[in-house]
Amino acid sequence: MPYAVKIPIVRKQSWGDYHLFRFQAPEMAAAARPGQFVMIRPGESTAPLLRRPISIHGRDRGALEIFFQVAGEGTALLARRKAGDTFDVLGPLGRGFDLDAPLDGKTACLLGGGRGIAPLYFLALELADRGALVKVLYGGRTADDLPVRDRFEEAGLELACSTDDGSFGFPGLVTGLLETEIPVRRPDFLFVCGPDPMMKAAAGLASRFRIPAQISLESVMGCGFGACWGCVRRIKRAGAEAWRKICEDGPVFPAEDIVWEGWK
């Protein structure tokens, strides 16, 4: 497993609370698969103490990209880094999206809410590479919460946006946008990442329309590599429910395996 203490940041882009960093990490980049994540140490002191999980947003030759939103102290510290500074990064971690099914000519709908768009850029490019017809649905509160939408378009990926306040694209929730898409596009696969209620609603639609869906879950993580048992969520497998580790068994799970009720 690649593990590097100090990785140089080669580029930074910021939009308000959102930041995109590119850092040089050839081994990590070679090993990375869509849906995997890295654990980044916010600072050098003991407060904040733990690393923070951040998805791999993109890969470009020997470089990796991350895209994140400031959510608290840890991400605020990360956001203060500049090009030329370094990150203490551990990864790639987790199992990522399952891309074993034949994808050529299939239609894939990718549903990203807010910062949940992060892993979907890497995924979209990979799916397109494998011949899938990709449509990305990207939802945010306002137009300002859709900062990376240009990236998808520049990469030639089909994109539709929604905003809760109607300031850009489809007015309403991104799951509303999905509901309008499903009858038109009849996607073969759904890939989802975003806030819990959005993912739960997407899982509901997937089940109603019988579309296989993969969902990338979040959870507070102590280690990121299966050692602390802190990151569990309720997962059903072979009929039996159990607390399963997001970091090791996930973060991506088939929608039908996720137990949404009774754990929070």
Next chain:
Amino acid sequence: MPYAVKIPIVRKQSWGDYHLFRFQAPEMAAAARPGQFVMIRPGESTAPLLRRPISIHGRDRGALEIFFQVAGEGTALLARRKAGDTFDVLGPLGRGFDLDAPLDGKTACLLGGGRGIAPLYFLALELADRGALVKVLYGGRTADDLPVRDRFEEAGLELACSTDDGSFGFPGLVTGLLETEIPVRRPDFLFVCGPDPMMKAAAGLASRFRIPAQISLESVMGCGFGACWGCVRRIKRAGAEAWRKICEDGPVFPAEDIVWEGWK
């Protein structure tokens, strides 16, 4: 008492572990007197938690200067600031040097060891302003530990240096340099700041040659303004010994009041 949360750094100079910052703080600068100090918060997180005491090194119109050496985590964090960043500074604090005696035409020897030189630049300029004949003795381990010696010369102040390893100036301790100076110059006053053993030795010389000496002590400080009773050292006053607060009653004390024995 001036108290500002964020003060902009307007200039930074660094020599290895030594750093000189100038920041804009007109009220603080107006109030500052030589020997006083400020308390600076190293960061925004809870680790490190407490502010760090740093002497006022210089004043220049509305700006203050500090000069410090990296000693641990707190000063290392301070050292990472750049011009344009801000400091969270509280001050000026403490009583500073007693300059009530007539100084015109008197000879003053200033003895600074290592980072202990910090308050003596401000003091030397003030003494010169008041017509004293100032001689600064500046000691360090090696030539690299005398980074601000040019400042004194540029200000037209007489300076002699010593290094423990003999790489620059008088070879040996700065108190050795003082011993050679005393018979020649017969100083009327001594002002001392440096490591404890050096200050103790200087106090011994002052007493032997009956020269009134003022010594700027250090101690770990919790607050810097008399509230925690954490910074005490053993001080004799009117015959009675007591633990006295460095931050409030000092940091500068008459050499004969300081009890060097039995407290560490």
Next chain:
Amino acid sequence: MTVDLAVDLGFLKLRNPVLAASGTFGYGTEFAPFLDLSSLGGIVVKGLYYGPREGNPPPRLVETASGLLNAIGLQGIGVEAFAAEILPELRRRGAEVWVNVCGEDEDEYLRVISFLDGLDGIAAYELNISCPNVRRNGLCPALRPDWTYDLVRAAKERSRRPLVAKLSPNVTDIVEIARAAERAGADGLSLVNTFLAMAVDPETRRPRLGNVFGGLSGPAIKPIALRMVYQAASAVRVPVIGMGGIMSGRDAVEFLIAGARAVEVGTANFVDPAAAARIVREIEAFCREKGIARVSDLVGTITI
């Protein structure tokens, strides 16, 4: 929307739920340059013995990860100097004054109370039965329910003022101690005092504190303090004043929700001398944002 910040301790109404914690606010006057002393719910002055005290040899402070280890040893001026030099000044400034009462033995506690009973302008006593820095091994009355009961009872009988017992966190069962203090007649409880702790210098192989052991305070202890405040508040009827690592209004709100009727701000005063007043404003802003009309509506509202 205006927020009603007043809280009623039963024995005393506070203008707001924020007091400055004993030993971290000097005698109060040191903070006059930084905040309006009358803007706080109260200030608990540094622990007072009857006479002046030398305190412990330095080093007295060590910073630890998000914490402060202190072994001041209650150096102080004693009750007479307090009455002559400090109290008039605090009253002039409109401060609500609490005195943290100390003693080497029961007799001294009672003498301190008798003396203070003769003074005007003190709102309440906080009986410091929990300082870990006086005896080398950290022993104090608040470590045992019987010791707690006896001392609180004797002090309460003597006192003409409300008496809050300040408890130690260095115990197996905080509920047992809290109940003993309540049974003995304490009008309220305050907790926690500092945790008995130490630090070693690998260079000298000596304890970093002159006193060997010291008391740990600051954000590091907050999660343990909060648990104890919750447990104590759930077990007694008298009001509980919570403290331990409060740095912000949100920290204070956590204690209120867990059951504290008021809070004390300690170590934060060193980092930011205006912290206590800032925390009052932050609590107010929190309530306003959430549409909470009275801060007392927060108290004990934790849902398990």
Next chain:
Amino acid sequence: MTVDLAVDLGFLKLRNPVLAASGTFGYGTEFAPFLDLSSLGGIVVKGLYYGPREGNPPPRLVETASGLLNAIGLQGIGVEAFAAEILPELRRRGAEVWVNVCGEDEDEYLRVISFLDGLDGIAAYELNISCPNVRRNGLCPALRPDWTYDLVRAAKERSRRPLVAKLSPNVTDIVEIARAAERAGADGLSLVNTFLAMAVDPETRRPRLGNVFGGLSGPAIKPIALRMVYQAASAVRVPVIGMGGIMSGRDAVEFLIAGARAVEVGTANFVDPAAAARIVREIEAFCREKGIARVSDLVGTITI
């Protein structure tokens, strides 16, 4: 200069004084990508009950100031799966394996020991009598000397292996508990387990942990843990293994100087998965720098 890192616990010689702490090192195999498991003094695997355990509902972790609050609730695979899937792999990697033994009641502790006694390749048992996360109120045998005595004695009588009792810091008098465990026949003591603590979310007014209470670990607790290790090591003859907030070689050296014969590294493993091995190297570098030929020469050398 070569430094002899070996330490002798009496019942077992360790190649160096650094063990990975139970529950923070998974079953050990998770760390194989990051360090050579055989380079550590030992690894204490995650607490084992007889059968598989569900653990507590999430959230299970909350970060606090320089600390980590956890309420995992000892989710785990049980002894049979451990024997089949984990132990062979650990042995193949040359790890010195300790098992952290858990139980709902005395009977389960003894059944775990009996089962493990039947396996080869385990160096010692650490009897976990101090987990605060199993019962809601944090109750555990290590809170009382009589409970400690009874359980340690029963476990020791059953066990064919060295038995180290892991103590709780949530007690008034650690010395009393340490002596009870020693009297009951423990071959060594390890301390501290986590501090019972909690956190509240001001937004939801609920505890942040699914289990309400959790255990606090990490740098925040180091000063309290170090004090307890010093007190325990001064009071018993059996070796003491110290832990609590060790992040670096210098932290470890503080515990050794205070009297610990070895140390365990816990929360640090999450932040830096190679921490335990790094700490071995840092201790070695410290000794070399100070001209200390044997790391055991540091143990208990504190000057008061």
